[in-house]
Amino acid sequence: MADTEKILMETEIKLQNQFKRIDQIAFKNQKKVLQAFIDSKVSSQCFAGTTGYGYDDVGRDTLAKVYAKVFGGEKAIVSPILTCGTHAISTVLYGLLMPGDNILSITGLPYDTLHASLFGKGNSSLEDYGVKYHQIDLNEDSSFKEEEIYKKVKKLKSKVVYLQRSRGYSSRKALSPYDMKDIFQNIKKLSKDSFIVVDNCYGEFVDDIEPTDVGADVIVGSLIKNPGGGLAPTGGYIVGSERAIDRISSRYTNPSLKLEVGSFEMGYRLFYQGLFMAPHTVAQALKGTALVGQIMEDKGYKVIPSNQEIPQDIVKSVVFNTADELIKFVQTVQKVSPIDGYVLPLPWDMPGYNDKVIMAAGTFVGGSSIELSCDSPIRSPYIAYFQGGLTYEHVKAFAEKLIELY
Numbered sequence: 001m002a003d004t005e006k007i008l009m010e011t012e013i014k015l016q017n018q019f020k021r022i023d024q025i026a027f028k029n030q031k032k033v034l035q036a037f038i039d040s041k042v043s044s045q046c047f048a049g050t051t052g053y054g055y056d057d058v059g060r061d062t063l064a065k066v067y068a069k070v071f072g073g074e075k076a077i078v079s080p081i082l083t084c085g086t087h088a089i090s091t092v093l094y095g096l097l098m099p100g101d102n103i104l105s106i107t108g109l110p111y112d113t114l115h116a117s118l119f120g121k122g123n124s125s126l127e128d129y130g131v132k133y134h135q136i137d138l139n140e141d142s143s144f145k146e147e148e149i150y151k152k153v154k155k156l157k158s159k160v161v162y163l164q165r166s167r168g169y170s171s172r173k174a175l176s177p178y179d180m181k182d183i184f185q186n187i188k189k190l191s192k193d194s195f196i197v198v199d200n201c202y203g204e205f206v207d208d209i210e211p212t213d214v215g216a217d218v219i220v221g222s223l224i225k226n227p228g229g230g231l232a233p234t235g236g237y238i239v240g241s242e243r244a245i246d247r248i249s250s251r252y253t254n255p256s257l258k259l260e261v262g263s264f265e266m267g268y269r270l271f272y273q274g275l276f277m278a279p280h281t282v283a284q285a286l287k288g289t290a291l292v293g294q295i296m297e298d299k300g301y302k303v304i305p306s307n308q309e310i311p312q313d314i315v316k317s318v319v320f321n322t323a324d325e326l327i328k329f330v331q332t333v334q335k336v337s338p339i340d341g342y343v344l345p346l347p348w349d350m351p352g353y354n355d356k357v358i359m360a361a362g363t364f365v366g367g368s369s370i371e372l373s374c375d376s377p378i379r380s381p382y383i384a385y386f387q388g389g390l391t392y393e394h395v396k397a398f399a400e401k402l403i404e405l406y
Helices: 002-014 016-039 058-070 085-096 112-118 146-156 177-190 242-252 269-298 323-335 392-405
Strands: 075-079 102-105 132-135 160-164 195-199 218-222 236-240 302-304 315-320 357-360 373-377 382-387
Touching: 002 016, 002 269, 002 392, 016 058, 016 269, 058 075, 058 236, 058 269, 075 242, 085 112, 085 160, 085 195, 085 218, 085 236, 085 242, 102 146, 146 177, 177 195, 218 242, 236 242, 269 302, 269 315, 269 382, 269 392, 315 323, 323 357, 323 373, 323 382, 323 392
Parallel strands: 102 132, 102 160, 160 195, 195 218
Antiparallel strands: 075 236, 218 236, 302 315, 315 382, 357 373, 373 382
16 A cells, blocks of 8 residues: 555656646636626526526526537537437437538547437438538547538538547547637638537537637537536537528527527526536546556557657556456446445447447446546447546546556
């Protein structure tokens, strides 16, 4: 035990500069969120629940104003009706794209659960509706293939140019909003009517700006990830330009109702409180993944991103040699979970995935990935995708187990 404590202490000393940078960004983002609350005149009335149609729901409408201000958009949809990030992204795509339109993904193949929305015959996919999908992969160093993108945008005049900020189940790096600025400006010059849509899941509050600050028309995410702060019980958000949100809202409800309806009897207190806590909670998660990443690197495992790189999402990937090593890592996450810590996770056929998936998620909110969690498809290369941690100390307890295990 004394050796374990010594290793933890030495590792934290190595990470002092990283931790300082994380704290500085959290402070900037906390001030931004606070100002959005004040400017939007959030009051205790906003916490009250509503039933039925939800006309004039001040909690819902004010929460949307806060999100728009925080994430640099003109309008927002923030709702428990959006069940997850995949649902929110699909709502955006079905809202913006019409038969005969093109969508161009410039970060390679999107996350596994979106494939059924994009492809396939007879399942009400976008392909079924006559939307044509095009894709350009990133370079090996995770940079954009700019010339190829500009050539394709100019030729197709794609209605939607799509980016996935986080890596999904791949080994590439997550993307920084600062890396997006020039490419967004050039896309707009070539096709001014294109909507630039960014899947922002896992990236909120990791940096001091968001993709909307550098020209994205729409950003989309899940409330049981970063912006929910571990408190929001469900939901998703869509933030963007008024032109984009007006179109999306017609698909979200219908063209005559748009954003005028949608009740929630529980009320929105946890959504507000979670967003207020989110910059700090994200900082806790980033410190935790840095600690785990450093420990695994020191033990000889490949970690993505390496601890010499600045992270752009809350996910840390650890590459293992065998499926058994991977499964053992994920099961160790479950053993230090406050909920279902006695349960042994095993690979299973999870809805929306082509491979068996193992998932450790002993969370207060089901499936929450801002809480300490880990998941992976059981396929080569064997990569564990580790994220979250409501408190740094909780992740540190997991790190302690790793030192003893490996």
